Amino acid sequence: MARDPYKYFRVEARELVEGLARAALAIEKGTGGSERVVEMLRLAHTLKGAARVVKQPRIAEAAHAVEDLLAAHRDPGSAVEPALAEPILRLLDGVSSGLDALDPEGPPGVASVDSIAPVARVASIPPEPLRSVRVDIGEMDALLGGISEATSRLAEVRRELDDLARVRQMAAALADQLPASQRARASAEELRALVARVERNLGAGVDRLGSELDQTRDRAHDLRLLPASTVFPTLERAARDAAHALDRSIVFEATGGECRLEANVLFALRDALLHVVRNALAHGIEPEAERRRLGKPSAGRVGLQVERRGNRIAFVCSDDGRGIDPDSVRRAAVARGVITAARAETLGPDEILRLVLESGVTTTEAVTEIAGRGVGLDVLRSTVAALKGDVKLTSQPGRGVAVDLCVPISISAITALVLETGGSRFALPLDAVRRAMRLSSRDISRSADRDSVVVDGVVVPFLRLASVAAIAGADGVEASWSAIVVASGTQTAVIGADRLVGTSSIVLRPLPKAAGSVPIAAGVSLDDDGHPQLVLDPRGLVAAAHGGQIAARAAASAEARAPILIVDDSLTTRMLEQSILESAGYAVELATSGEEGLVRARETPHSLFLVDIEMPGIDGFQFVARTQADPVLGAVPAIMVSSCDSADDRRRATEAGALAYIVKGEFDQGQFLRTIRQLIG
Numbered sequence: 001m002a003r004d005p006y007k008y009f010r011v012e013a014r015e016l017v018e019g020l021a022r023a024a025l026a027i028e029k030g031t032g033g034s035e036r037v038v039e040m041l042r043l044a045h046t047l048k049g050a051a052r053v054v055k056q057p058r059i060a061e062a063a064h065a066v067e068d069l070l071a072a073h074r075d076p077g078s079a080v081e082p083a084l085a086e087p088i089l090r091l092l093d094g095v096s097s098g099l100d101a102l103d104p105e106g107p108p109g110v111a112s113v114d115s116i117a118p119v120a121r122v123a124s125i126p127p128e129p130l131r132s133v134r135v136d137i138g139e140m141d142a143l144l145g146g147i148s149e150a151t152s153r154l155a156e157v158r159r160e161l162d163d164l165a166r167v168r169q170m171a172a173a174l175a176d177q178l179p180a181s182q183r184a185r186a187s188a189e190e191l192r193a194l195v196a197r198v199e200r201n202l203g204a205g206v207d208r209l210g211s212e213l214d215q216t217r218d219r220a221h222d223l224r225l226l227p228a229s230t231v232f233p234t235l236e237r238a239a240r241d242a243a244h245a246l247d248r249s250i251v252f253e254a255t256g257g258e259c260r261l262e263a264n265v266l267f268a269l270r271d272a273l274l275h276v277v278r279n280a281l282a283h284g285i286e287p288e289a290e291r292r293r294l295g296k297p298s299a300g301r302v303g304l305q306v307e308r309r310g311n312r313i314a315f316v317c318s319d320d321g322r323g324i325d326p327d328s329v330r331r332a333a334v335a336r337g338v339i340t341a342a343r344a345e346t347l348g349p350d351e352i353l354r355l356v357l358e359s360g361v362t363t364t365e366a367v368t369e370i371a372g373r374g375v376g377l378d379v380l381r382s383t384v385a386a387l388k389g390d391v392k393l394t395s396q397p398g399r400g401v402a403v404d405l406c407v408p409i410s411i412s413a414i415t416a417l418v419l420e421t422g423g424s425r426f427a428l429p430l431d432a433v434r435r436a437m438r439l440s441s442r443d444i445s446r447s448a449d450r451d452s453v454v455v456d457g458v459v460v461p462f463l464r465l466a467s468v469a470a471i472a473g474a475d476g477v478e479a480s481w482s483a484i485v486v487a488s489g490t491q492t493a494v495i496g497a498d499r500l501v502g503t504s505s506i507v508l509r510p511l512p513k514a515a516g517s518v519p520i521a522a523g524v525s526l527d528d529d530g531h532p533q534l535v536l537d538p539r540g541l542v543a544a545a546h547g548g549q550i551a552a553r554a555a556a557s558a559e560a561r562a563p564i565l566i567v568d569d570s571l572t573t574r575m576l577e578q579s580i581l582e583s584a585g586y587a588v589e590l591a592t593s594g595e596e597g598l599v600r601a602r603e604t605p606h607s608l609f610l611v612d613i614e615m616p617g618i619d620g621f622q623f624v625a626r627t628q629a630d631p632v633l634g635a636v637p638a639i640m641v642s643s644c645d646s647a648d649d650r651r652r653a654t655e656a657g658a659l660a661y662i663v664k665g666e667f668d669q670g671q672f673l674r675t676i677r678q679l680i681g
Helices: 007-028 034-053 057-071 082-101 137-177 183-223 228-245 263-284 288-293 326-335 341-346 349-359 375-386 538-547 549-557 571-583 594-603 620-629 647-656 669-680
Strands: 225-227 250-255 260-262 300-309 312-319 390-396 400-408 413-421 424-429 433-440 451-455 458-464 480-488 491-497 499-507 521-526 532-536 564-567 588-591 608-612 638-642 660-663
Touching (some): 007 228, 137 499, 183 225, 228 250, 228 263, 263 400, 349 390, 375 400, 413 480, 424 538, 480 538, 532 538, 564 571, 564 594, 571 588, 608 620, 620 647, 638 669, 647 660, 660 669
Parallel strands (some): 564 588
Antiparallel strands (some): 225 260, 413 499, 480 491
16 A cells, blocks of 8 residues: 555546546436436545545645535536536546546656635535445455465365375275274275265365356356446547537447456557547548438437357447548558559459558548547557457448447456366367357368368368467377367467367466467466466467468467567668567577578568568568568568658569568657567567
8 A cells, every 4th residue: 555555546536437427428418407416416525525534635636626516506406507517527637637647657746636726615414424445456366366366275285185085995995804803894984974974065165166167166256347338438438528629419329238248358448449449539520511411310320239149249339420421531542552553453342441440440530639640540450359359431422431349358267168188178269159060071171382271162272270279289180079169350270189179268368478469368267276378369270270380380489479570771760679689588680781682581480570671682571572472471470661762662672572661760669569469469
């Protein structure tokens, strides 16, 4: 507590600010009467008292100013004007900034909130009795870890029970060998009965304790889940502020708030959804005059629908605006050098949407506070990828856009299918498994680049788990496999193992830093005996299967973290990039020319190529084109680095096969590392 004296105050205050903001927005929409004011007075009074306890007078003053604004409207039947919301929301913005200033990772000191002119005071309103407690997510994770550790210790006790059973058998054998007339025979019989009773009672107790631990783990996990409605006020506020900034009228509607998901997932999604909501205003909702001319309601609609889909949660954000204009996307993509003009003309509707989603093309001509840089789509893609989710974009010209984000309910406590191959066990998130089957070698079709099987009339890549898990004997020819169909987005693959062990509830833990980036791994968990087991990433498995068996075997034989190969003739650039990458935990190998780079690329597996364009001899375009054409090296992503920011060079880089383009004159270390993490983790 001494290191962070404001930890619990920040948690409480943010909940109070959220409740006040939600009520203020209701007042602005004309749905808040005097009963809403009474609720807000209670929240503001509680916030003021809490701020004074932790000696934050500016926050207390702001909360008191909210009380003053509301005081005249507390009597039953009093008119509450929508205009009252604006000054209250401004005060809450100041409180939020003050709370951010109290974060230990932010600047220290007393929160800075704009001074408020005093007005008439109101009588104190006693806060409601405390009905709940607030628990830090880190503490909940520690509790879950402790439960997992206790479960492992319980497994050790179960093994001791096996030894006790052997003692009982030995006592029985001893009794049988002794003459019935000897007193030792009676003692041995008594020992056998005693051990049997202890074994029976201890076994029953261990079973009960195991069951109670399982229930406690499930309840502890449930405590980590928050209702989706927690983020609704923030998103509604973002929509409202964007509408005011753009002089639009909107109605924000949200449903499905009762769906619950892990706090870490929810708040990561909140940031992505903020960009989606703002994009709906910046790119979709038309001005009132234009909407009336089109026969639409003068106020645009931005909706958020949350729904449960098996073990996943979907957030569907939609609007009734103008939709995505294919011609505008084509022009913007060509102007940015993402595609050629000839290629742009051939793009179909689905390809247009994929281009918007994957390349971050923005059709906003002027950069504003709301949009124009394509950052929102970058945040959306990286967030969904980090959460092992999927994103889908649909659009109807003139009728609006819908963004569908589907993510796991939890990224820490999940139900997994346990597989065994080569004597090792692996866990795979169960929600990625579509079906199980038994395969023989006759069912496998082999080609030069991959193996495949036919599932329901469709050819699907087949991947032996042993081949990507670096298990000894992976190159042998098995007679049969226990196989599962694994899905990732729109792609599927069949994964073969020795056997399917069963399902299990696991707590997902991050990989140790020393392990580096393992494309097929989502993390680790502890089995019932306390031993670590790898948790497989469905996305990585499916990508490995579609990438071909040659690339998979190359990846399996590589080290846990294959190095990044930097190919650049500039010493300064090489040293700068090497320093940044090694500080971030990546291994690095250097080449001073395209020719040397090709030699090193073929000698050693690499996780990424970072290539300069302007080099004598083999330049960056040629290097990337050659590696992409290679059956093994083609699986390695490439980033091009150049001092030139021309549309032609960007186009040539994309055509050669580069997945990103970095301009030296605009080099940003944070963006540089984010780009690399998106490609290789």
